[in-house]
Amino acid sequence: EAGVAQSPRYKIIEKRQSVAFWCNPISGHATLYWYQQILGQGPKLLIQFQNNGVVDDSQLPKDRFSAERLKGVDSTLKIQPAKLEDSAVYLCASSEGQAHSYEQYFGPGTRLTVT
Amino acid sequence: AQSVTQLGSHVSVSEGALVLLRCNYSSSVPPYLFWYVQYPNQGLQLLLKYTTGATLVKGINGFEAEFKKSETSFHLTKPSAHMSDAAEYFCAVLNSGYSTLTFGKGTMLLVSP
Numbered sequence: 417e418a419g420v421a422q423s424p425r426y427k428i429i430e431k432r433q434s435v436a437f438w439c440n441p442i443s444g445h446a447t448l449y450w451y452q453q454i455l456g457q458g459p460k461l462l463i464q465f466q467n468n469g470v471v472d473d474s475q476l477p478k479d480r481f482s483a484e485r486l487k488g489v490d491s492t493l494k495i496q497p498a499k500l501e502d503s504a505v506y507l508c509a510s511s512e513g514q515a516h517s518y519e520q521y522f523g524p525g526t527r528l529t530v531t
Numbered sequence: 532a533q534s535v536t537q538l539g540s541h542v543s544v545s546e547g548a549l550v551l552l553r554c555n556y557s558s559s560v561p562p563y564l565f566w567y568v569q570y571p572n573q574g575l576q577l578l579l580k581y582t583t584g585a586t587l588v589k590g591i592n593g594f595e596a597e598f599k600k601s602e603t604s605f606h607l608t609k610p611s612a613h614m615s616d617a618a619e620y621f622c623a624v625l626n627s628g629y630s631t632l633t634f635g636k637g638t639m640l641l642v643s644p
Contacts, residue, residue: 420574449631456540458621458634459575472631507574520632522567522574 418442420523422508428529434496437526441489441510447471448485449520450493451507459507465491466513495528503530533558533624537635545643550594550609552638554622557603563625564605565632566596570618578620581605592616617642 421440429435441448446467451459462481464472468488476483480499485491495502505525512519538553556562563582567575579590586598596607605622622635 425572456636458535458623458636459632460634461631464631509575519577519580522576524572524574527572 420508420510420521422506422523422526424526425524426527426529428531429498431500431530432497434494435498435528436492436494437506437508437528439491439493439508439523441491441508442521444512445510445521446488446513447511448491449509449511450483450491451509453505453507453525455504462493498528498530500530503528533562533626533633535622535624535633535635537620537622537638539638540636541639541641543641543643544612546614547611550607550612550616550640552607552620552622552640554596554605554607554635555603556605556622556624558624560627564596564598565623565625566590566594566605566607567621567623567634568592568618569621569637575621578607612640612642614642614644616640 423438448465450462452462453459462476463483465485468485483493505527507525508523509520534557536555565580566578568578569575578594579588581588581598589595594609596605598605619637619639621637623632
């Protein structure tokens, strides 16, 4: 079974530029999560999708971050404009559905450096 | 709201020694608890989980954890450390409602020969 795929693996941008990350969850997984992991900290949930609907985006900085999951499969997370403090690893995870949400499977992450 | 505290940002052990990584949680409901491991430049991998039932939980790679409600703890142990265990370990609690996870800040395990 293929795992969660993310691209790119690494990205370096200047502040005020925009960037987008892509995630392809495990086939059949209805729930998709985006986490932000700042160096030295645990992952922090940014947004949770159930199919193509948003379940929880309470910690997403909506003035600069956006995410979509149009067909209930792949997802894109965008930052526009980026700030220095956005430097982090962005992790995507998926699970079968809310009844089994504790079984989350993580992708390798995208390491973003904002200069 | 649920929260997790991991004591010690770094733990150093010698190969063959006991591994003990500490995790305390705060939860307003019976908790579901997890330990994840993260190797460099990789995502998180589930080591073990506690949901209900037996309080001593066995996971992969010889790790186990014991849920102690009276101490609000879920410490991770392994009898004998291997060099390959060197990684960062995260304790997490499942949040009520939307079933999301709250992670601790992580503990880096260093294993010396």
